[in-house]
Amino acid sequence: MTLALDGRTAIVCGASAGIGLAIAEALAEQDANVVMFARRREPLERHAQRLNALAVRGDLTNRADLDRLVERTLAAFGGIDVLVNNGGGPPRKPALEVGDEDVELAVELLLLSAVRLTALCLPHLRASGRGRIVNITSSSVREPIANLALSNAVRPGVVGWAKTLARELGPDGVTVNSIAPGRIDTERIREVYPDGPGEADLRDIPLRRLGDAREVADVVAFLASDRASYVTGTVIPVDGGLTRGLL
């Protein structure tokens, strides 16, 4: 099976590290035009140069940066076929310590950024005829994670929005899917295991190891391709079997 993404233009957010960087790599390997968006200029530009991608520096929570991301993508490639909504996670906190401002910031980072950027990209995703939206969420949309109250509270909202959007965009041939990563070996994993994962943590994962960011990215590359043309409205766990729910 080849994914053949040549000629497609993909925006990947949070692309300077971790899962977003691995997604940029996977899409670039399939010859997509990749646009990498993140806050930190040095790693972003270094990796973009390596992947022959376009780097656009900016913050997901800044409207003007999102406008500029879309403008620069269109100026460079003339269209948008794939949007990967991804970025940093909210801070680690138990529910009892969550305040108003924490909730506002988490909604802005996780939900509002995806809603805003998707709206900006939508005319171009529709025009593509095979537009793809992929949201990177978390296993927290299936099972709450201890001490990650903000992720547990806000990410299910992203899935609810995505599922609604999938139904509305289906007639335009635009698919909308979400990935629910389990425990993936990136910087962010310290939010779940501040001291690193212990033996008991790994025993809780049927595959007995953390995932590699590339194992998430390869599922995204599939969803971005024509091979996934009848897949929409889904939440796909990439978690080594961690979550126990039937669906």
Ligand code: NAD
């Ligand atoms: P990471 O911290 O390694 O990388 C996050 C990337 O997003 C970086 O490039 C960072 O610069 C960028 N970023 C952060 N905030 C941003 C902002 N406001 N604007 C623009 N770019 C921003 O994280 P990761 O492990 O790659 O995770 C990606 C997403 O998946 C996060 O939301 C994370 O919470 C979620 N997730 C991760 C895991 C895991 O085990 N690693 C599990 C479930 C969910």
